[in-house]
Amino acid sequence: MVKSDPRQLPSSAELPCSDDTPVDNEDQNFIPNLLLFLLQYIWANRNDWFFSVDMGVYHTTGVSPLVPIVPDGF
Incomplete structure (x- = not known):
């Protein structure tokens, strides 16, 4: 059930979930993983950053x- 108040975020029961159907190709998985590897290497001594994909x-x-907005990586 969708709430009518636009200021309320959806509950976990209202959020879409995966249907286990892959939508990314090999390059779309490789590029964010490469970026994550580089960030982990460059910022190994920092703990003030976060990287995620398909969220x-x-x-x-x-x-x-x-x-939702679903960026390839942020």
Whole structure:
């Protein structure tokens, strides 16, 4: 059930989940992994960074806060 208040983020039950169907090709997996490897190497002594791929980011601006932005990496 979708909440009618646009300021409320969806609950975990309302979030889409994987259907186990791969959508990325080999290059789309290789490039973010290469970037992660480089960041881990360059910033090995730092602990103030985070890198993730294929993760939805919900926002409170735009057409609907229930529609995530899903960058290839951030």
